Amino acid sequence: TEETAAEEIVIENNVTVNGISMEGLSKSQALEAILKARPWSMTVVLEDQTYDIDDLSRKKTEELLDKICADNTQGEYTVDMSNLDEEIKAQAEECAKLWDLSPKNSVLESFDEESGKFLFSESSSGRAVDQEKLVQDIKEAVENGQFTAKIQAQVKEVPAEMDKAQ
Numbered sequence: 001t002e003e004t005a006a007e008e009i010v011i012e013n014n015v016t017v018n019g020i021s022m023e024g025l026s027k028s029q030a031l032e033a034i035l036k037a038r039p040w041s042m043t044v045v046l047e048d049q050t051y052d053i054d055d056l057s058r059k060k061t062e063e064l065l066d067k068i069c070a071d072n073t074q075g076e077y078t079v080d081m082s083n084l085d086e087e088i089k090a091q092a093e094e095c096a097k098l099w100d101l102s103p104k105n106s107v108l109e110s111f112d113e114e115s116g117k118f119l120f121s122e123s124s125s126g127r128a129v130d131q132e133k134l135v136q137d138i139k140e141a142v143e144n145g146q147f148t149a150k151i152q153a154q155v156k157e158v159p160a161e162m163d164k165a166q
Contacts, residue, residue, distance in 0.1 A: 009026065009027050009069045010024060010025065010026055011023060011024070011025055011026075011027070011030060011068065011069065012024075012072075013072065013073065013074035014074040014075075015068055015073075015074055015075060015076075015077065016075075016076045016077065017030070017034050017061075017064065017065075017068070017076075017077045017078070017079065018034060018037060018038065018077075018078055018079055019076075020033055020034060020037055022068070027065050027069055030065055031058075031061055031062060031065055034061050034065075034079065035055075035057065035058060035061060038057060038079075038145075038147060039147065039148060040055040040056075040057055040058070040147045040148070041147070041148045042138070042141060042142075042146075042147055042148065042149050042150075042151070043149075043150050043151070044091075044095050044134065044138075044150075044151045044152075044153050045150055045151065045152055045153065046095070046099050046129070046152075046153040046155065049098070049099065051091075051094065051095050051098060053091050053138065053151075054087070054091060056081070056084050056087050056088070056091075056142060057079060057081060057147060059087070060079050060080060060081055060084070061079050064077060064079055064080070081142050081143065081145075082143070084139070084142060085135075085139070088135050088138045088139050088142070089131075089135055091138060092129070092131040092134040092135045092138065093131065095129050095131075095134060095153055096128065096129040096131055099127070099129050099153065099155070100126070100127065100128050100129055101126040101127045101158075102126045102158070103123070103124060103125050103126035103158050103159060103160040103161070104121075104123055104124045104126070104160060105123050105160045105161050105162040106120045106121055106122065106123040106160065106162050107120065107121050107162075108120055109121050123160035123162060124160060125157050125158060125159050125160060126157075126158035126160075127155040127156065127157060127158060128155060128156050128158050129153050129154070129155055130153070130154040130155060130156055133154050134151070134153055134154070137151045137152075138151060
């Protein structure tokens with residue numbers, strides 16, 4: 001197939017990526033060599049839960065290798081890890097889907113005939129992942145080449161709209 005043929009293009013010219021020689025490697029071998037030299041295991045942690053951030057360097061590395069193979073020029077290249085805002089934001093949103101908790105409002109449970117009072121359940125606060133801070137922390141780790149960072153998620157308390165006192 002066309003995709004398989006593209007993967008097997010051998011980089012003939014004097015090409016280095018992130019200081020690694022690509023000469024004589026197929027595109028797929030080059031990808032593995034670059035990714036092996038810069039392992040990715042970035043995670044976000046909240047309490048005892050961990051979320052593995054998708055390997056954002058893989059896509060950027062694949063794009064660079066596509067360009068190198070298409071241009072067939074020699075030179076020294078570096079994988080550009082900028083312009084990942086949308087991808088990073090999507091990762092923060094995934095964390096929020098996993099860890100956000102809705103608050104529970106106090107609700108009417110029953111009527112106590114002896115006291116003539118209504119009885120209400122306890123309310124409880126929820127929590128929301130601070131996505132803006134998480135995006136900033138992931139972006140900072142990527143920009144600093146900290147691809148194995150463990151990022152602590154910050155959460156904000158979300159109060160219940162109605163508590164027992166109301």
